[in-house]
Amino acid sequence: MKDMTSLAVLIQEQLKPFVRRIDAEAYYAEEFLKSIGKAGFLNSDTGVDFSTEVHVVEEVSKVCMTTGFNLWCHLASLTYIRNSDNRYLKEEILPQLENGQLLGGTGLSNPMKYYAGLETLHLKATKTNEGYRVKGQLPSVSNLGNDHWFGIIAEVSSDQRMMAVVPCNAEGLTLKAKLEYLGVNGSATYSCAFDDVTIPEKWVVSHDVDTFINKIRPAFVLYQIPLGFGVTEASIASIRQVCNKQGGCNDYLSIQPDELERELKRLRTETYKLAGGEGLFQQWKHLLQLRLRTAYLTSKAAHGSMLHQGGAGYLKYSAPSRRLRESYFLVNLTPTVKHLEKMLHHAK
Structure with a gap:
């Protein structure tokens, strides 16, 4: 496990002063979240350090679980790409998500319920020469912003589901802020409407999610x-x-x-x-x-x-x-x- 001294300083200086604003005014602690990556706590160059990442979430959540939840969303997005075979995502996007340049969201609340037999999938995908086109709506996805990416799973056919990560500024994607919750309103949560959003091949995490889901669920729950x-x-x-x-x-x-x-x-x-x-x-x-x-x-x-x-x-x-x-x-x-x-x- 990495040394946590610098994390304690980050929490003291960049999170504690804003906890009241996060709770009362739906303030989103974006710079603090990026600082965790900048400090090297999410680097997986030599393998994923689950113990360190779990500990970081715990320490943040002692002070503010809203921000701890945002960090969980970000770690979920890392998990999707870390387990993908897509070279573009692993070589171009993952380093930026791990070093604090970009932040990520999860987008898998509905799919996880689908795989447990609780819901049908909200997103539908159509195969194209370049990748896919996606339609549908996700009622709430957290830890989103202008330079953020998030995971999605869409149904291609009765026997195929695909997974991708999508930037929030993708054409045809409309985000609407959701602030009516009992708490955790500083989590940058949005409803996401997909109106024929083009998903190029380089954003695709997996073409066979029914198998891939088993690789990501343990870390999804652990965090x-x-x-x-x-x-x-x-x-x-x-x-x-x-x-x-x-x-x-x-x-x-x-x-x-x-x-x-x-x-x-x-x-x-x-x-x-x-x-x-x-x-x-x-x-x-x-x-x-x-x-x-x-x-x-x-x-x-x-x-x-x-x-x-x-x-x-x-x-x-x-x-x-x-x-x-x-x-x-x-x-x-x-x-x-x-x-x-x-x-x-x-x-x-």
Whole structure:
């Protein structure tokens, strides 16, 4: 794992001062996100360092899960290209995404639900001499902007689906900002309408996504788990901050920091073990279980923090209420908890 000293400085100087604006004014921390790449935390020249990337998401999410979520979106876009055989994407676009020149979004909420049998694909692709033409609409894609790219999966026929990464300024693509969420509005989330968008061959990640999806799903899920770790740890700190208030009456609450810490430690140990070895790609069911357990623990910790903080947490933009809203976002982030429960029920 890389040295994290410079990350702590970046978070302190370029993220912490903006957390209130991110939460209250939908401010998008674009320069901070680019600074992570510029500092070398996402470089994969000598192989993907999953442990470092997971840790970066966790540290960012302790301070602001909205920005941690943006980082997850970016890591998802890296995952698509890292696993592709497309030389143009790997040699021209990937280095810029890893070094902070460009940012990426995921665009795979609907396809992941499609592969779990929950939805039909929203995008349709027609084969052309140059590549494909894509039509349809994605209701929400996050971490988008003028110089951003994002992944898409479209149905070509009943037995073929293709995947590509698309720049936000592609002709025929219309983005509309979405700001009506309970929280996480600083995530640069847009609905994306495709009106015969031309996808040249050089943007194509895979012509056979039904096979390719198995290469990218483990990292897609892995990078979400530290979102919960960050919020849970910050919630535990928030609980400890008020343990002696009002004559120690918080001791009588059913949710206590020691039990939260024990479960967080277990989940961390299991997750970093997977991230640091070959098990990530062999233990799909275990990975889904970790993701689900983390979502439930995060909700419990954020709820517990609200109980311990009392009236101080009930302010609209207090840190505990922000983390509560973040925890609700995590349970609804694809794969959602109900999506995970179904997948685990059918997993081998």
